[in-house]
Amino acid sequence: MPTVKMQVNGKSVSGEVESRTLLVQFLRENLHLTGTHIGCDTSQCGACVVHVDGKSVKSCTMLAVMADGCAVTTIEGLASGAQLHPMQQAFMDNHGLQCGFCTPGMVMTALDIVNRNGNNLDEATIRKELEGNICRCTGYHNIVKSVQAGAKAMEG
Amino acid sequence: MAENGIGASVRRKEDNRFLIGKGNYTDDISVVGQTHAVFVRSPHAHATLNRIDTSAALAAPGVVAVFTGDDLVADGIGPLICGVTVTSDDGQPHRAPRHPALAQGKVNYVGDHVAVVIAETLAQAKDAAELVVVDYGVLPAVTNTADASQPGQPQIHNEAPNNVCFNWPFGEKAAVEAAFASAHKVSTLELVNNRMVTNAMEPRAALGEYNSGTQEITLHLTTQNPHVHRLVMSAFNNLAPEHKLRVVGPDVGGGFGVKIFVYAEELVVGWACRKVQRPVKWTADRTEAFLSDAHGRDHVATAEVAMDAEGHFLALRVMTQANLGAYLSTFGTMVPSYLYAFLLAGQYRTPLIYSEVKAVFTNTAPVDACRGAGRPEATYLLERLVDIAAADMGLDPAEIRRRNYIPKDAFPYQTPVVQCYDSGDYVAALDKALALADYAGFPARAAEAKARGKRRGIGLSSYVEACGIAPSAAVGQLGGGVGLWESAQVRFNPTGNVQVFTGTHSHGQGHETTFAQLVTELLGVPIDSIEVIHGDTARTQFGMGTYGSRSLAVGGVAIAKACEKLIAKGKKIAAHALEAAESDIEFAAGNFTVTGTDKAMSIAAVAFNAYVPHSYPEGLEPGFDENAFFDPMNFSFPAGTHICEVEVDPDTGEVDIVRYSAVDDFGKLINPMIVEGQVHGGIVHGIGQALLEGCRYDSEGQLLTASYMDYAMPRADNVPSFDVDYAPTNPPHNPLGVKGCGEAGAIGAPPAVINAIVNALGIRHLDMPATPEKVWRAAQQAA
Amino acid sequence: MYEFTYHKAESIEAAIATLQQSDDAKFVAGGQTMLPTMKHRLASPSDLIDLGGIAALRGIEVNGDALVIGAMTTHATVAASAEVKKLIPALAGLAGNIGDPAVRNRGTLGGSIANNDPAADYPAALIALGASVKTNMREIAADDFFTGMFETALAENELIVSVRFPKPQAAAYMKFENPASRYAVVGVFVAKTKDGIRVGVTGATPCAHRGLRLEAALNKDFSPAAIDSVELPVEKMNSDIHASAEYRAHLVKVMTKRAVTACG
Incomplete structure (x- = not known):
């Protein structure tokens, strides 16, 4: 092997x-x-x-x-000790997760979105960029808010 | 209000573990010595099982065992059961064909369970499963709801002639006919309620472990109701006595109904781990989920409404055919009967309603509850019919609804279909929704869209949901095999922190937070000192689980009742310690005080006293730990009006949802942030049904939509952000003043979306899902 | 997935050599189609030869008035490339709308055209732009490359090295997506080239093709209105649960018009 x-x-x-x-x-x-x-x-x-x-x-x-x-x-590699990564924190603050199953993929994709598109993201961009991540719980509304807020928080 | 108590949008306690990858879902759990199960599934929709040869599979590398239906029969395991009886029009109970967990002699749908292969690794099990040789005698299949009971169709079960499970009439037929005969106007609609695959993002899974020392089976499952799973598997499937079966629903990645039911794979894994004396794990891949999860909806119906000259509804007549699939799932019979016909009054004071439901077997996966379960089907039918009626009467859709709503001073309101609504103010929700959606401004927006070559439409839906099914006695009268109360235990530890044990289960709803808010409000203990525990039959008392938007309205009240018991006991303890009369003790904000004095004792101190009862009221039991059960007097009746605005591209048929407004009545909100999230998710589930999701079998019973390549799930770019508001009323029978909220969106959205598309195109009707081609064709015809 | 032997090729020559020594080997590029196919046990190669380590197959070069894109260049790289955006922005746009961001980080130009899925995007671009496919053996014109459903002109021991895209005067790609898979139900790439208008159509038929009727109309009158009178052979169109042949034929025209408009 x-x-x-x-x-x-x-x-x-x-x-x-x-x-x-x-x-x-x-x-x-x-x-x-x-x-x-x-x-x-x-x-x-x-x-x-x-x-x-x-x-x-x-x-x-x-x-x-x-x-x-x-x-x-x-x-598992994002948080620093007990300190959540700003994107993780944004998902918590904006109720961007419910059952939590899609969440790790959502957060990792969100970081990739920020890496490629910067910290000021409009709703349309986020929705298009989330094309490859399916969530059945949230209706995406709060995921979009989370990504937007997380991107902003990563700037500071 | 306590800090973090009722009404606060507290950040969820469960989020941290999910956000750092420390959730604990069934497939995340691995145990020493674990084997892997793979099911051999039928590739045919309908076939005799002439011979199963497992010898090559048994000889394959790593294979531990291969079992077939005969092995289950030999051990007396199964069959699977359906827990609700519906009486057919011949006075007999519904036809309940035998439902073996592993097929016996015949397979009845693609994905039906033929054998299970257990091997050291998953890859080995998959490799060996291909070596199981099955000689099938292929039979013709029937998959179509409308065809299934027609003469000449293939017969699926001997027990069910013409594939009819039940034919269930309800209501005053003669009176309804008379009303139709003398009506000013009758509006009619034929429609399909499209079949859905529920698609919780976590696929179903099971991990079984057997301890030969204690003869106990521990079964980790993707379940919404661990105790119900244990009860059914013990009492009906003969897996193990209840006290020797532990069912754990750890973190569960979404349910929406699909994880209520007792499935073949779960029973087989539970049995096989004892049989092979090794832990056995099974996890569905997504294709298996499509094939073998219980599906939802799948009705064809004809609806007629009789009206007077002012558009008042005089009578409603609904003839429905419902597809139950190849076998009855755990609650399959209940969904198109009691959860459907009893909601046909909607928000309206239609005095006469007659319904006939013919439920049929087909060579498709079993059909059962999917977010809303029966209520979306009723609401979709009714709210589409109301729009047709409005068109026929020349009335605005908002106006015809307004004319027919049950007025707010008419509650409690007895409908002609069993339900007695306890509270509501439908006009208030409508008016708020019209304002939120700027209904008055729609014509200008439509004109502007037209100038861009787009057709803009607006659609309303006013729904009533009956959730938190109750009381248990009524469930029994209807033929349900269970009680639908809920339990709670609230336990103080000696150091003053609190563990709340609930019989409900959370798989995304945020109970760990909402229930903790309830307890912090009632007991004044800081929210961080409260832990909510659910989902393990060995840790929590018997409870009925989570479905039908019942957890807060039923389970939450049980928690509140346990808290009341603690306060009552605490008063005795505090009275003794503070040397006051019990009647002089007051409790507020976590402190027992003596009226008119500054003498006080915190509830944590009372708890400590109860566990270290050195100086303690005579005759009082030590301990500070109370349980409670709550059996509500009635369902809870959330309601609301949703308004959807769409733009249709007539060139391609694409539908863009440009605005969506929801005004709901959920009574009192414990955590508005969580409630709003539930609304969003429900709406998108409903939009999915309306625009994207349609489960399709071909005429031979092959599932055409067996993956996300062909089954269109709503994605972020299919939907907008939502405008959500509330128009609450107080449900008098609910001690917390709460109603359910988890299914509302999925109930309200489909008719709002379709009504909007129909409005945009100026057509009479369009069946869901409104795919681009369907919309394009409708636009062509309308033009 | 069935077990197989994995090889990571260091060079084109080594890849070919390994292929020749194996029973039933297959090249794998980004694996975004190959691996799902193998997961469903619909393919069972004895060996997989990973081309991901061959630097010579990656990269984007401007060669005179053309872009030369290495076979192993990912969709994400093409989409983000300043050169592609400058020379053929429609191609960057096409690449940036294949699959989703994670798929684009693995999926490659070479893998896409070698697989020749009837609903893939790239074949439409190659056909419309008059691209040519350079292999370890020869150069194949796009018109000759796509030979049938999941079939290409590639010989058994042939490996795509790069694709040369001549710069058009203007070009646009319009895709109507399958709501489930997000593949093209229909995709139309319209290019104004020195040899006239060229139209590549994907999704509509079993194999991407040149829209000769569309080209004829557009060569006479490069306007959306010119498409109205074009009659497309409905009987040749794909039909499935997502779109009938008639609807597909209609969508080809709608997407063509939109592409023409976008060409300016």
């Missing part, structure tokens, strides 16, 4: 995997980082979004072996 090595949330990790092991399976099962979720099998729901080398990817649509040598950031 291939061995993969990568940096996950700043720590060097390695493990033996089958070639067919998905990155999300490696994160959840080998590393027990269960914050990254699996909500579909067609790369659409976005519950599995993590960052690989600083870019958002759907970790259900990337093999673990493809991430060999990469730096991976998951939802």
Whole structure:
């Protein structure tokens, strides 16, 4: 079985995997980082979004072996101790989550949106950029508010 | 109001763990020695099972066991049950065909459970599942609701001739016919209520563990009601006695009804972990969820309303065919009957209503409750019919509603369909909604849109929801197999913090926060010192779970009652400690005081006294821990008016929701932030049904919409932000003055959206989902 | 997913060599179509050869009046590229609307055209812009490249190196999205080129094609109104639960008109 090595949330990790092991399976099962979720099998729901080398990817649509040598950031890697990342805090302050299942992917996508579009985001941009993340609970209203507020907070 | 108490938009206590990736969903839990289950599912909608050969699968690497229906029968496990009886027009109970957890002799829908393969790894189980060889004798299938009971259709169950589960008439047929015969005007509508797949974002999962030392099974499930799961699996499925079965619903990633029911996979996992003496885990992938989750809605109906010359409704007649799928799901019979026909009065004082519901079996996944459950179907039918009636009478849709509303001074109002509404002010909600939506300004906006080549439409819907189903005696009279009370235990620890045990379950609703707000309001304990605990039969007392927007209106009251008991006991303890008469003790803001003095004792000190009863009232039990049950006298009746404004692109048929206003009556709000979130989510669920979501089978029973590639879920760019307001009234029978809010949006939205599209196009009707092609064709015909 | 042997190729030559030594190997680019297909067990290659490590396959170059985009260049890179935005902004717009942001960070130009999904966006652009596909063996004109549903002119041991897009005078792409998958129900790419108007149509038929009838009308009169009288062969259009053939034919015309308007 291939061995993969990568940096996950700043720590060097390695493990033996089958070639067919998905990155999300490696994160959840080998590393027990269960914050990254699996909500579909067609790369659409976005519950599995993590960052690989600083870019958002759907970790259900990337093999673990493809991430060999990469730096991976998951939802578990955002907060500093008890201090939430400003985007996490914005989701809490704006009630941008209900059941919490899509939330890790939403937050990771939100950060990617800010990385590419800056801190002043209008509603239309946010809604378009969230195309790859499905939420059944919130109706998106408060997720949009959260991303907008989080982006602003990241500026300061 | 206490700080963080009733009415405060407190940030949710549960959010921190979800935001840092420390939620604990069923699939997140792994245990030592765990095996993985994969189900072999039928690729055919209707077939005999001639032979199942498991030998190659058993020989595959890592395979621990392969089981079929015969193995379940041998151990006396199952079948699955339906918990509500509906009496058919022949006086007999509904037809209840046997529903084996693993098929016996025949499969009846694509995705039906044929065998289970248990292996060391998930990949090995999947590999081996392909090696199970099944000889199917393919039979013709019937999938279509309207066709299922027609002559010459394939018969699915011997027990149900013509595939009819029940034919259930309700109401005064002759009186309704007489009213129609003498009416000034009759408006008629035929419509489809499209089948939905509920699609909680967390797929269903189960993890079973068996302790051979204690003979106890622990089953972690994606459940909305752990005790109901345990009860059904113990009492009816013969899995294990209740005291030897622990069901845990940990964090659950959305429910919307789909996680109420007892499913084949859950029962099989619970049984198999004992059989193989190893923990067994199963998690649905999304395609399995599409195939095997209980679906929702799926009606075809004809509705007629008789009116006088002023547009007053004289009588309503509704003929409905409802698709129950291949087998009865746990509450499948109840949804298109009691939860549907009893809501057909809506907000109107229609004096006569007659309904016939024919429920049919088809070769499709079982159908059961999906957010709203019966009530969206009733509301959609009624609110579409009201718009048709308005058009036929030449009245504005707002005006015809206003003319027919039950007036606010008529409550309690006995409808002709069982329900007695306790409170409401429908005109107030309408007026507020019209203002919020700038209804008066619509013509100018429509004209401006027309200049841009777009057609703008506006649509109203006024709904009543009956939620918090009650009282238990009425549930029993209707044929329900359970009571629908709720339980609570409020326990002070000696150090003064509080654990609240509730029989409800939270899967996104924020109970850990709302219930803590209730307790901080009532007991004055800081919210950070209150922990709400749910979802584990080994930790919480028996409770009925969360569905039908019941948790606060029923479960919340049970918590309040337990708090009252604590205060009553606390007065005795405080009276003793403060050397005063019990009748002189008052309680407020967390302190017991002696009237007219400055003598006081905090409730935390009282709790400590109760656990360290060195100086204590004689004869009083130690401890500061009370439980309570609440069985409401009636349902709760949230209501509201929603107004949707759309722009239709006539060239493509695309519908853009440009404005959406909701004014709801939920009684008193405990946490307005959470309530508003529930409204948003419900509205988008309803918009999804109206515009995007349509579960489709082909004539051979293949599911055409089996993934997000083909089943259109609402995404962020499909919907706008919403204008939400409230027009509360006080429900007199609810001690907290609260009503339910979780399903309202999904009930109010579909007719508001379709009414808006119909208005934009100037047409009579359009069935959901209003896909671009359908809208384009309608626009062509209207032009 | 069935198990397979994974190879990370260091060079084009190594990739080809590995392919030749394997039973039933497949190249994988970003994997955004390949991996879901394999997850559903609809494909079972013996070996997967990951092209992600081959630097020569990545990058965007301006070559005279054309853009040369490496096969392994992601949609996100194309969408964000200053060169693409400057030379062929419609192409940047197209790339920026494939899938969703996370998919665009993995999905590649080469992977998209090699797969030739009937509802993919890029084929319409290649056809309309008169692009050419450079492989390890030859250069193939876009008109000859897309041969059928999920079929291309690529030979067994052939690997896409880059695509050359000549700069048009003006171009626009209009897509009508499937509300579920967000793939194109219909996508129309209109380009004003030195050889006249070229129209690439995707989603409408089993394989992306040149809209010759549309081109004829637009070459006479480059205006939305010119499309009104064009008769499209409904019988050749795809039909599924999302859109009938008739609706698709209609949408081709609507999207063409909108693209023409956007060309200015």
